[in-house]
Amino acid sequence: MNRHLLAIRHLERPEIEALLSLAADFRDRVEAGKTVDSGRGRTVGLLFFENSTRTRVSFEQAANYLGMRTVNFSGAGSSMRKGETLRDTILTLRYERLEALVMRHPSSGSVRLAADHFGGPVVSAGDGQHEHPTQALGDALTILERKGSLDGLVVAIVGDVAHSRVARSNAWLLSKMGAEVRFVGPRTLIPSHTGKLPGTVYYDLRAGVADADVVMCLRLQKERMEEATLASVGEYRRLYQVTRGVLRSAAPDVMVMHPGPLNRGVELDDGAADSPASAITDQITNGIYVRMAALHWVFDGAAKPAAGAKK
Amino acid sequence: MKTVLKNGRVLDPSQDLDFVGSVVLEDAQIVEIGEEVDASGADSVMDCSGLWIAPGLVDMHTHLREPGEEHRETIRTGTQAAAAGGFTNVCCMPNTSPPLDNPALVDFILDRSASPDAGGIFVAPVGALTVGQKGQQLSDLAALRKAGVVAASDEGGPIQDAHVMMRAMEYCLQLDLPIMAHCDDRSLSQHGSMNEGAMSAMLGVPGIPRTAEEVMVMRNCLLSLNTGCRVHILRVSTWGAVEMVRQAKYLGAPVTCEICPHHFTLTEDAVDEFDVRFKTTPPLRTKVDVEILLQALSDGTIDCIASDHSPYAPHEVNVPFDEAPFGMVGLESTVGATLRLTHNGVLSPLETVRKLSTAPAEILRLDAGTLKANATPVAQITVIDPNLEWTFDVNRTFSKGKNSPFDGTTFRGKAVLTYCGGEVYRDPLFDDARSHIALA
Numbered sequence: 003m004n005r006h007l008l009a010i011r012h013l014e015r016p017e018i019e020a021l022l023s024l025a026a027d028f029r030d031r032v033e034a035g036k037t038v039d040s041g042r043g044r045t046v047g048l049l050f051f052e053n054s055t056r057t058r059v060s061f062e063q064a065a066n067y068l069g070m071r072t073v074n075f076s077g078a079g080s081s082m083r084k085g086e087t088l089r090d091t092i093l094t095l096r097y098e099r100l101e102a103l104v105m106r107h108p109s110s111g112s113v114r115l116a117a118d119h120f121g122g123p124v125v126s127a128g129d130g131q132h133e134h135p136t137q138a139l140g141d142a143l144t145i146l147e148r149k150g151s152l153d154g155l156v157v158a159i160v161g162d163v164a165h166s167r168v169a170r171s172n173a174w175l176l177s178k179m180g181a182e183v184r185f186v187g188p189r190t191l192i193p194s195h196t197g198k199l200p201g202t203v204y205y206d207l208r209a210g211v212a213d214a215d216v217v218m219c220l221r222l223q224k225e226r227m228e229e230a231t232l233a234s235v236g237e238y239r240r241l242y243q244v245t246r247g248v249l250r251s252a253a254p255d256v257m258v259m260h261p262g263p264l265n266r267g268v269e270l271d272d273g274a275a276d277s278p279a280s281a282i283t284d285q286i287t288n289g290i291y292v293r294m295a296a297l298h299w300v301f302d303g304a305a306k307p308a309a310g311a312k313k
Numbered sequence: 314m315k316t317v318l319k320n321g322r323v324l325d326p327s328q329d330l331d332f333v334g335s336v337v338l339e340d341a342q343i344v345e346i347g348e349e350v351d352a353s354g355a356d357s358v359m360d361c362s363g364l365w366i367a368p369g370l371v372d373m374h375t376h377l378r379e380p381g382e383e384h385r386e387t388i389r390t391g392t393q394a395a396a397a398g399g400f401t402n403v404c405c406m407p408n409t410s411p412p413l414d415n416p417a418l419v420d421f422i423l424d425r426s427a428s429p430d431a432g433g434i435f436v437a438p439v440g441a442l443t444v445g446q447k448g449q450q451l452s453d454l455a456a457l458r459k460a461g462v463v464a465a466s467d468e469g470g471p472i473q474d475a476h477v478m479m480r481a482m483e484y485c486l487q488l489d490l491p492i493m494a495h496c497d498d499r500s501l502s503q504h505g506s507m508n509e510g511a512m513s514a515m516l517g518v519p520g521i522p523r524t525a526e527e528v529m530v531m532r533n534c535l536l537s538l539n540t541g542c543r544v545h546i547l548r549v550s551t552w553g554a555v556e557m558v559r560q561a562k563y564l565g566a567p568v569t570c571e572i573c574p575h576h577f578t579l580t581e582d583a584v585d586e587f588d589v590r591f592k593t594t595p596p597l598r599t600k601v602d603v604e605i606l607l608q609a610l611s612d613g614t615i616d617c618i619a620s621d622h623s624p625y626a627p628h629e630v631n632v633p634f635d636e637a638p639f640g641m642v643g644l645e646s647t648v649g650a651t652l653r654l655t656h657n658g659v660l661s662p663l664e665t666v667r668k669l670s671t672a673p674a675e676i677l678r679l680d681a682g683t684l685k686a687n688a689t690p691v692a693q694i695t696v697i698d699p700n701l702e703w704t705f706d707v708n709r710t711f712s713k714g715k716n717s718p719f720d721g722t723t724f725r726g727k728a729v730l731t732y733c734g735g736e737v738y739r740d741p742l743f744d745d746a747r748s749h750i751a752l753a
Contacts, residue, residue, distance in 0.1 A: 011515075089631050109633035110517040111587025130635070131517030170517055193514030194522075 005300045006117045006124045009133040010174040018142075018175060025143050025288070025295035032067055032291070040298055041068035047100040049091075049116075050127065051077035051107040056262055056286070057127050057136075061104050064293035073100060077107075088112060092119045102300060123300035125293075131165050137261055138171035139292035142179065144284045145216055148257050153180035156253070158211045159201070160186040160244060161220035161269060164193050168261045169220055173201045186210030187220075187242060190231040207242050214252045218259045219244055219269040235268055246273035257281045314340050317352045318696065321361030325368060326667035327674075327683035336366055336684060341691040341734040346684050359730075361696060367666040368682050369401025369434075369693025369733055371673040373493075373571060374547060374619035375644065377403070377436070380421065381410025386624040386713050388425040391644070392432025394622070394712035396738040398644040399728025401434045401693035402674070402681045403622075406468045407441040414441035414452040416460035423461055432711075433737035435693075437463040437679060439493060442481050448472040451484055458488050463677045464545065466493035469594070469639075473499055475532060482542035491543035491677065496529035496554070497594065506635045508596040512581040518634060526595045527553040534561035537568050545676055546570035548621050550595040552605035559614045569676050571619040574650035575641060575718055577606050583718065587634040590718045593623075594639035607659050610668065617672040620647040624714020642714040646705050648697065650719065652726025655699065662699070670695070691734030701727045701742060 010018070031038055046065055050058055058074070065072045075095070086094075088107070092115075095103060102123040105116050110130030117124040128134045145152060157176050163169045163185045173183045177200035185192055186204045196203055204210030211217050226232045249256055258270065258279045266275060275282065316338040323334050323346055334348040337355075345351065352358060372395060378386035386394075388405075395403045405422060407413035413422070419438050426436035440462035444450045447470075454465055465485055471494060472478045485492050502525035507513050509520025530546055534557055537544040549555050549570050561568045575593060580600055583591040591597055609615045623640025630637050648669070655665045674682025680689045704723045707715040729743035730736065 087628065087632055107633065109635045112633040114587055115631075115633055129517075130633075131519070133517070164514075165517075167517060170515070194509060194520075195511040195514050197511040198515040199511075 004117070004121070004123050007135055007296045007300055008113045008117060008124065008126045008129065010135045010138050010171045010178070011133065013178070015178050018178060021139055021292065021295050021299055022143055022146065024299060025139065025291040026146075028067070028294040029143070029288070029291040038067050038294065039069040041065070041070035041301065044101050044301065045071045045073060045099070046102040046104060046297065047073045047075060047095050049075045049095065049103055049105045052128065054106055054128070057106065060286070060289045061127060061293050063290045064297055067290070067294055068297055070297065088115060089119050092116045096121045102297065125296050125300055128167055131167055133171045134167040135171050136289065136293050136296050137168050138175040139296070140285055140289035141172055141218065141259060141261070142175055143288040143292055144259065144281050145257065147284065147288070148281065149215065152176060155181040155215040156184070156213060157181050157216040157218060158184045158186050158204075158214040159218045159220065160207065160210065160242060162191045162222055162226060163187050163220065164191050165223065166220045170199065172218060173199055177201065184210050184214070188232065191226070207248060208251050211244070211248060211252045214256060216257050216259065217244055217249065217252060221261060221263065222265055222268055239268060243269065243271055244274050245271045246277060249274060249279065259285055261285065315355045317350065317355045317358045318361050318366050318694065319352065319358050321364045321366035321696065322662065323366045323684065324663050324666045325684040326663055326671035327368065327685065329663070330684070331663045336694065338692050343684060343686050343692045343694075345686060363698070363700070364729065365662060365666070365697040365699055366684070367695050367697060368670045368684050369731065370399045370648070370669045370695050370728070371402040371679060371681050372400045372620050372622070372644065372647070373404045373545070373617060373673040373677065374573075375403040375405050375622045376408070376624065376640070377405040378409060378624060379425065380418065384626045388422065388436065389431050390711055390713050391622070392426055392434050392436060394432070394644040394710060396432040396434050396731045396733070397711050398646070399648045399695040399697065399731055400644065401695065401731060401733040401737070402437060402679055403434065403644075404437045404439050404463060404677065407439050407466060408446060408468045408470065412441040412446045413438055413462070414444050414446070416453070416456045419457060419460035419462055433735065434731075434733045435681070437677065439464045439466050439468075441465070442467045442492060443472065443477070446470045448474060448477060451481055454484060454488055454490060458490050462490070463679065464491045464493050466495070466547070468493070468495050468547070471495045471497050471529065475536070478533065479536050479540065482536050482540040482544070486540055486542040491545050493545045493547050494529070494533045495547045496526050496533060498525045498528050501525035501528070506592060507584050508581040508598050510581055510599060512584055516584065516587065518584070521596050523551040523553060523598065526551055527557060530554045530557045534558065534566055534568050537561065538564055538566035541567065543567045548573045548576060548595060548619070549606070549615065550576045550598050550602065552602050555606060555609040555614055559609070562614065569616040571617045572606055572610060572615050573619060573621045574643060574647050577603055577610065577654070578650055579718055589630045589632070589634055589637040590641065590716055590720070592634060592637050592639055593641050607654070610654070611659050616668070616676060618647065618651050618668045619673065620644050622712070624712050625716050626713070627715060630716045640716070642710070642712050642717045644712060645710045646717060646719045646722070646724070648728045649703070649705060649724025649726055652699055652724065656725060692732060694732040695728050696730035696732070697726065698729045698743070699726045701725070701729065703727050703742060
C-alpha cells in the first residue's frame with residue numbers, strides 16, 4: 003500500500019502531529035544550515051493542471067532541500083489538450099519511472115483518481131474545491147509557532163468558503179487538533195448545508211471574529227461577481243474586509259493569515275496585512291517545511307514523530 | 314404446442330388477481346389462467362411453486378444508444394439485458410446520435426429490435442419532441458406517431474423555454490401522444506455534478522439544487538393542467554417533486570410519474586470518495602427524500618418504477634467526477650432492487666408487479682401488462698423468484714455498460730424466466746428440476 007497525502011479529512015490526529023513535528027524538525031535543520039537529504043536519488047513529478055506559481059515553487063524548494071529531483075508538467079502543454087484522459091496521463095508518468103507525484107487539478111476528487119492509478123505516492127497540491135492539505139499543514143505550523151498549541155483556539159475563516167479547498171483542509175485540521183472553527187462570509191459564499199463540515203457559520207464579520215485567536219482570510223476570485231454571488235468588490239469590502247478596526251473585537255494577540263495571492267485592499271486592508279499580527283510571510287516559508295514533511299512522509303511508511311513540534 | 318406454468322403465485326394487476334394457480338399457453342398465446350386449469354395434452358409443464366407468474370415487465374425508460382453510440386450499448390445487447398432483467402417491453406429514449414426525430418430512425422429501431430439476434434422482446438421507441446432535441450422546433454410528431462413512437466421526449470436535454478413546451482403539449486394533445494418530461498432547469502443545474510447538500514459541501518463538488526428539478530416539475534404540471542396534455546414526469550428524486558405531482562393529480566392534471574431504483578435505494582452519501590458510479594441526473598438525494606419517495610410509491614402518487622438504464626463505455630466513466638457523464642445501468646438490477654421494497658413491506662407483491670408492468674403499460678397504452686387471454690400480440694410473462702438470493706456482478710451482465718451503483722450488491726428476488734411469445738431468457742439459477750416436468 004502506498005501512502006498518499008490527499009485530504010486532511012482522512013488523517014487521524016497522530017498523523018497530523020507526526021507531519022507537523024516532522025516539518026518543525028526540517029525547519030530547525032534547514033534554518034540551522036544543516037542538510038536534510040533524506041530523499042536523495044528520488045524523482046518526483048510536479049503535475050499542475052491549474053496555474054500555480056507559489057505552490058509549485060514551494061514544492062520544488064521542498065524537494066530541493068530533501069535532495070530529490072523534480073520533473074515539471076503543466077496542464078497547458080500537456081497531452082490532456084490532445085485528448086488524453088487523466089488516467090492515461092497518470093499511467094504515462096508511472097511508466098516514466100517517476101516515484102512520486104505532486105498534483106493539482108481543477109476537478110474535486112481527481113487526486114484520488116490519480117492515486118488509484120499511479121502506483122506510487124501522490125501528494126495533493128490542490129484538489130479542485132475539495133482540499134489543499136499542505137496549505138493547511140503550513141498554516142498549522144505557522145499558528146503553532148505563535149500560539150504554541152492549536153487546542154482550544156478560536157479560528158475564524160473569512161470569505162469564499164464555498165469554493166475554497168484551503169478552507170476545507172484548514173477546518174478539518176484545526177478541528178481535529180482541538181480548535182474551534184468558524185466560517186464567516188455572505189450566504190452566497192458559505193455552503194448552504196454545512197452539516198458535514200467541522201465549523202459553525204457566521205454571516206456577520208464582527209460576530210465571527212469576536213474573541214478569535216486567528217483570523218484566516220480566503221482569496222476572493224473575481225469571477226464571483228460575474229456569477230451573481232456578490233454585488234461588488236466595494237460591497238464585499240464594506241461587509242467582510244478584515245481591517246485593524248475589525249480586529250479590535252478579536253483576541254488581543256490575534257494573528258491574521260491569508261493563503262495568497264492577496265487582493266490587497268479587498269480581503270485585508272494595509273493596516274491588517276502589514277501589522278505585527280500578520281503571519282502571511284511566515285505561512286509562505288512554513289509551506290516549504292510542511293511540503294518537505296509531506297514528501298518525506300509519503301515515502302516513509304512509518305514516519306517517526308521527531309521531538310519538538312513547537313518552538 | 315401447449316405449455317403450462319403450474320402452481321405459481323399468479324399476479325395480474327390489470328385484473329386485480331393474486332392467487333396460486335396456473336397459466337396455460339397455446340403456441341405463443343395465453344389461453345387460460347386459473348386456480349385449476351386444463352393441463353391435459355400439455356407438451357411442457359413448468360412447476361412454478363414458490364414463484365410469481367406476472368405479466369411481462371415494462372421498462373418505460375431505457376437508453377439503447379443505437380444509432381450512433383454503439384460503444385455504449387446496441388439494440389442487441391440492450392434488449393438481451395432487458396430480457397435477462399425480466400422485461401418484455403422497453404421504451405428506448407430518443408437521445409441517440411442522431412436523435413430519433415424522424416420516422417426513418419424509428420423504422421430502423423423497430424427493424425433492428427425485431428431481428429433474430431436481438432433479445433426477442435418488444436421495443437417501443439420514444440420520439441424526440443423537438444428537432445435535434447434542441448428545444449426549438451417541434452419534430453414531425455404526427456409522422457413519428459404513425460411510425461410507432463409511443464411518447465415524445467427531449468429526455469436529457471429538456472425544453473427550457475416554457476412557451477415551446479406549452480406549444481409542444483398542445484400539439485401532442487391533438488395527437489394523443491404523451492410527453493415524457495425530464496425536469497431540470499439548466500440555469501440552476503448547469504454547474505453541478507451532485508445533489509447540493511452537506512455531502513457536496515464537504516467534497517467541494519458543485520451542487521445541483523433540488524429547486525432545479527422542482528421548479529420544472531411544477532412548470533410541466535401546470536402546463537399539463539392547463540393544456541390537458543398527458544405528461545409523464547421522468548425519474549422524480551425529491552420530496553418536493555412528488556408533492557407537486559400529488560397536487561397536480563389532485564387538481565386533475567393528466568400527470569404520471571416514475572422513480573428509478575437508485576433514487577429510492579441510495580443517497581448522496583454514496584458519492585463519498587468521488588465514486589463516479591453514483592453520478593446521475595437528477596442526482597442521488599437525501600435520506601428524507603428517500604423516505605417520502607417510498608411513501609409516495611406506496612400511496613400511488615408515484616405510478617411506476619423505471620430503470621433509466623444509461624450505459625457508458627468504461628473509458629467514459631474512468632475520469633474525474635465532474636467530467637463524468639450522468640447515468641447508470643439498470644435493466645438487470647431493477648427487479649432485485651425493487652423486490653427489496655416488497656420484502657420491506659413498502660409494496661405488496663401485486664403492487665410491485667403493477668409498478669413494473671401494468672402501470673407503465675397503461676400510461677403508454679402498450680399491449681402489455683396483463684395476463685388476460687389473447688390480450689397482447691403474443692404472451693408476455695415474467696416469472697420471478699421472490700426469494701432467490703443473488704449477487705449482482707457487472708462482469709456477468711448482458712449490457713455493455715458496467716457503470717452500476719449496485720455492482721457487488723446482494724439482492725433477494727430475481728426474474729428467472731422471461732417469456733415473450735417464446736422463452737427469451739432463462740436464468741441459470743432457475744432450478745431445472747422444477748421445469749419441463751414431463752406429464753406422467
